[in-house]
Amino acid sequence: MTITPVRVFTLVALLSLPSAVVLGDAATHAQLRKERDAVLAQIVSLEESKVASGVGDEAAILAAKVALYSFRRDAGATKEEKLKQQLLVVGLCEQRLAVSKEHAKTGVVGSVEVLKATDAFLAAKQLLEELKGE
Numbered sequence: 001m002t003i004t005p006v007r008v009f010t011l012v013a014l015l016s017l018p019s020a021v022v023l024g025d026a027a028t029h030a031q032l033r034k035e036r037d038a039v040l041a042q043i044v045s046l047e048e049s050k051v052a053s054g055v056g057d058e059a060a061i062l063a064a065k066v067a068l069y070s071f072r073r074d075a076g077a078t079k080e081e082k083l084k085q086q087l088l089v090v091g092l093c094e095q096r097l098a099v100s101k102e103h104a105k106t107g108v109v110g111s112v113e114v115l116k117a118t119d120a121f122l123a124a125k126q127l128l129e130e131l132k133g134e
Helices: 005-052 058-075 079-106 111-133
Strands: none
Touching (some): 058 079, 079 111
């Protein structure tokens, strides 16, 4: 079997194909992360403007912010960035728990809502501790 220029070219092309696919996927992945971050930030902004105009509620803002910060935590490149975002999530869950407790005192919500808010807060703190241990 002789080595022809066509065979050399084919071999080089086949060997470089996986790296080209990986580089393309990394760029696509980065673009998707950027777009998703922008969409989640827009949702937060829209929920805040709804509350400012009197037609929204604070729970929707908290949920939108938790979604944004959780995404940023998951997409974070460094441990510090992940911890920073998780601290924000913990703070929001703590706010939601405090609001739920106040609403339960006045009879606006039942004990199940307080338990759900407590669970979300504890889950956020648990994840924070796990991130600290990494």
